[in-house]
Amino acid sequence: MTDNNHDIEQPEGRVPKRVIGTPSPATGTSVLGGDERPGDRGVPGVVPQSEETARKGERIAAFCFLLTLLGGIAFIVSYVVFQVGDIDSARTSNVALGGSLALALLSMAAGMVVWVRLVMPKYNMVQERHTMASDGQTREYVTETFKHGVDESGFVKRPLLRRTLLLAAAPLGLVPLVVLRDLGPRYSDFPEKLRHTVWGEKTKNGKPRRLVVEGTGAPIRAADFNSPGGILSVVPEGYEHDLNALAKATLILLKFRPEELKSGTNLNWTHDGIVAYSKICTHVGCPAALYEQTTHHILCPCHQSTFDAADGAKVIFGPAARPLPQLPIAVDEEGFLVATADFAVPPGPSFWERGDAEATVRENGGHA
Amino acid sequence: MSITTVPKPIAGTSSFLDDRLGAGNFLKRNLRKIFPDHWSFLLGEIALYSFIVLLLTGTFLTFFFKPSMGEVPYEGSYEPLQGIMMSEAYASSLHISFDVRGGLLMRQMHHWAALLFIGGMMVHSLRVFFTGAYRKPRELNWLIGVLLLTLALFEGLTGYSLPDDLLSGAGLRITEGVAISLPLVGTWITFFLFGGEYPGEDVISRFYSLHILLIPGILLALITAHLILMWVQKHTQMPGKGRTNENVVGAPFYPAFMVKAGAYTMFTFGVIALLGAFAQINPIWLFGPYTPADISAGSQPDFYMGFLEGSLRLMPAWEINIAGFTLPMSVLIPALVPMGIIMTGLALYPFIEQWVTGDRREHHIADRPRNNPHRTSIGMAAVTFYGVLWLLGANDELASFFHISLNATTYVGRVLVFLGPAIAYYITYRICLGLQRSDAAVIGHGVESGVIKRLPTGEYIEVHVPPNPGIEAHMRGKAPVPMLPGADGDGDGERNGVPPKQLRGPLGRLRVKMSRAYGGEKIPLDDGHGHGEEHAAIGSGEDRSLTH
Structure with a gap:
């Protein structure tokens, strides 16, 4: 101990109220805890x-x-005055x-805050806590009562009663599940359905189905789709607005110079450098709608799976695995593009029963 | 002026109710129930009041919304889409936006409230986690909270899909792609959900029942249970003067807390109204009707789905084919694993912590996050994991905004998703210890007053003053993180005898090791020095001899 200790017994007087960068020194008004002076009515x-503060609070709250x-x-007034329609x-x-509603609600909030804080x-009241658990005696009583109840009900003593009750409950419990069965179709309808699209069906007059432009529904003359780097979003003729068909059958149609096409593309399925790929991403089914002409990359905007359109749309980036x-495709007698068969493999996202359809096609020499 | 008698209408109603319900006993116990005060205790209330806004605005929307996928030509007043075929759901959403007064406001408030609801829950759960408020006896309420958060995600997903615009349809398509990828049951689930192949004609009306009836019903029940448990168990309080594990210090429910809560309700409502009025959200009329053939670039889900979107984007391609069956791992892993880690981790944490620390006591004083450094670091690692996935859910936006390669963001993300949490863990741990040291310095040496004094010997010292008693009590609320008995020895834990049976096996030894790392006092609050000591203002810091 140095002898200067008595000098700093009450340093507050000389200490500035707050030096920047230091916590405020003890000045008596506590940040937490607080003074536990009893109130007017002696409630601890x-x-x-003070009446002055309360009156000020009252005025501010009233204004709010x-x-x-x-x-x-x-x-x-706004509801009546401002009509809608465009x-x-x-x-x-x-x-x-919205503005008037927000004004009303926020001023109400402000007024109430002022009411609590100033009026x-x-x-700083204190209440006791007790442990959540009940005392031993209570537990004992509940245990005993439970045992009595078991005895009185005969649930343990009379097995016939117990077993038939449990047995009876089992099918009843299944009812809510069984009754949901008709939410979906017969199992024989799926997953086989997922393997086919409307491209495999002939049109009503027995001709192969034409490719038509999404939006306009116009058939595509191969000779007109002739600028390399061209791209079209294509849907099946007759199903232009059938969302269920489109979810599997939508195509992107691309025009290449013959020398640009690589081995991954099945040339037998192209016509004069025109290639048709499923537009439905093999990852989780978003339309792979973006195309970069210079690199021949098809990009799915959802998760950025990237496919090389010149090389059989093989995956070059992203989470898609196929x-x-x-x-x-081919052309019909009028020169319009048609589908000669369905996709050889199921388009769209993978599913449990799908299997390695691509491998099967390779083994069969290009056919499903 | 104070009232001497209760006004007659109130007294009459109260007697009527008390005669029939005995409500007086309940009120006697609860009118003056004490609620502790801290800003962070209000975060959950944001979620609660947003939920009320959701119920109110949602009910309004159901009066006008038609949950049907039947195709109709649009004949409303939004010109660009007139005459176009679209589902009744989308047409009625447009009708609400343009032809119902207040409809757009209700739609936008509903959407903003949904974001605030989930955001509020997330921040609230972080507060509860970092302060250890999930500890006994509150584990059940924590589990209810985890369930609420999970359900809220599904509630958001089903609601987001209802307007049936092009953007919401993209979300629905991804949901379908994920559901159908599930092994064994995937096709069943999708065919049952969609009533056949995607998109079918049923999913909007089915999502509608889920969104307005089933899930909100469960949410309402769970929220009620959550509040009742909070009420019964009493709120935790931050450490401070006069606060112990056996008391609650704060303001009474009636009248202070009641009015405070009312003000906060109004505040939340008001902010949502403000957002609904001035911040456009989900302008469905710009997207057009849904078709599975189209999508707009830069499609983004609501923020709470972003982490799933990010994990789907990060995953490299991987698909397994065995015996004619397909496992699309590049869908399964990102869709299930991160969500599984986060939700299961949240649900199990209280029990894992109990197992590691062997602590079975009740805790009503919240921890300051720094005082349980490993918990805080684990939490921050999880936040970072989530945050990286969330950010990468917008990697296309990041790439175009910062002019960097899209592929580069993915590659960096693949590394960061593992590295980030590790770095966050380390940094958080060091920060926690640093903050503990700073507390110890305040307790041990007082607060630098900024007053420089010259001693008779000519030396200059700085006067240190005792900390504010409130702050000091707050700091002294720190308790060592509990440890298993036997783990706190200096050596191998067996110095004091044979360890209990359950700690002897390999698992037991691991448990002891974890307990030793997790528990204990890392930086003790230094009681070696009294208050009001003085430190040399200049010099090398070897000043203790001067004062003591």
Whole structure:
């Protein structure tokens, strides 16, 4: 101990209120805890506000509540005044309604906060906690009562009763599951359904199905689709608006110079450098809609699986594990592009029963 | 002016109820129930009040929404889409947006409230985790919370799909792609969910029942249970002056907490209304009707689905074919593993911690995160894991915004998803210890006052003053992280005798090892020095001889 200790017994007087970068020194007003002066009525932990503060709080809160009143009225007025019916009026109505509602709610919130903070006392009340567990005696009593109940009910003593009850409950419990069966089709309908698309079906008059442009529905004359690097989104003729068909059968049609096509592409399934791939990504089924002409890359915008369109749409990046299936195409007598057969493998995302359809096709020399 | 008698209408109603329900006993116990105060205790309330907004705005929306996939030509007042074929669901969503007064506001408030609901739950669960408020006796409430969070994700997913616009359809397609990839049951689940092949004609109406009836019903029941448990078990409190494990210090429910909660409700409502008015969200009219043939670039899910999107993007291609069956690992792993790790990890953490520390006591004083450094570091590692996946869910946006290669973001993400959590763990651990040291310094040496004093010997010292008693009590609330008995020896734990039977096997030894690493006092609060000591303002810091 140095002898200067008595000098700093009450350092607060000389210590500046707060030096930047240091915690505030003890000055008596605590940050936590707080003074436990008894209040007016002697309730410990309740410190009333001074009348001056309370009156100030009352005025501010009242002002806030009046704003809420205004906001509420403004909302009703806006509802009547601002009609909707097009983009601009919907936007105006939205801002007016939302703005007045927000004003009403936020001023109500502000008023209530002021009410608690300035009008109500400061609280620092203490309550005891007790352990959650009940005492031993209670537990003992419950145990005994439970045992009595078991005896009285005869549930253990009379096995016939017990076993038939449990037996009876089993099928009853299955009812909610059984009744859900018709949510889906017969199992024989799937997963076989997933292996085929409408490209495999002939049209009503028995001709191969034409490829038509998505949106316009126009058939595609091979001779007109002649600029290398061209790309079209293509749907099956007759199914232009059938979402169930489109979810599997949508294509991207690409035009290449013959020398650009690599070995991955089945040339027998192309026509004059025109190649058709399934547009449905083999990862989780998003439409692989982006195409980069210079690199021949097809990109799925969902998870960025990237396919090389010049090389049988094989995967060169991303999570897709299989190439986009290629559709065999040719031209009909009028020169329009048609599908000569269905996809050799199921298009779209993988499923449990799918198996390695690609390997099967390779073994069979290009046929499913 | 204080009232001397209870106003007649209130007194009359109260007697009526008490005569029939005996409500007086309940009120006697609960009117003055004490609620501790801390800003972080309000985070869960954001979720609660957002849920109320969801119920109110959602009910409004159901009055106008038609959950049907039947194709109709659009004849509403939004010109660009007039005459176009679309599902009734999408047409009615457009109708709500443009032809119902307040419809757009309700739609936008509903969407914002959904984001706030899930965001509030996430931040609230982080608060509970980092302060150890899930510890006994609150494990059950923690489990209810984990369940609530999981259900809320499904609630969001089903609701997001309902407008049947092109963007929501992309989300639905991904959901289908994930569901159908499940081994054995995948095709069954999708065919049952969609009533046949994707997209079918049923999924919107089925999601509708799930979204407005089943899931909210369960949510409401679980939220009620969550609040009742919180009420019965009483809220935890932060350490501080006069606060112990056997008391609650704070403000009474009636009237202070009641009005505070009311104010907070209004505040949450007001902020959601403000967002609904001025911050456009999900402008479905820009996307057009859903078709499985199209998609817009830069499609992004709502933020709470971002981590799943990111993990799907990060995964390298991998598919296994065995005996005619297919396991699309590049879908299964990213769709199930991260969510599994996070949700299972959350659910099991209280029990794993109990197993490691052997701590079976009740805890009502919340930990400051620094005082359980391993828990805090594990939490931060999980946050980083989630955060990397979440960020990578927007890697196309990142790549185009920062002009970097898209593929590079994926490669970096694949490394970061493993490396990031490890780095976060290490850094957090060091920060926790540093903060503990700083606490110890305040307790042991007082607070630097900024006053420089010259001693008679000519030396300059800085006056240290005792810390604010409130802050000191807050710091002294620290307790060593519990350890298994036998793990706290200096050596191998067997110095004090033979360890208990369950600690002898390989698992037991691992448990002791983990307990020793996890538990204990890393940086003791230094009681070696009194307050008000003085430190040399200049010099090498070897100043203790001066004051003591």
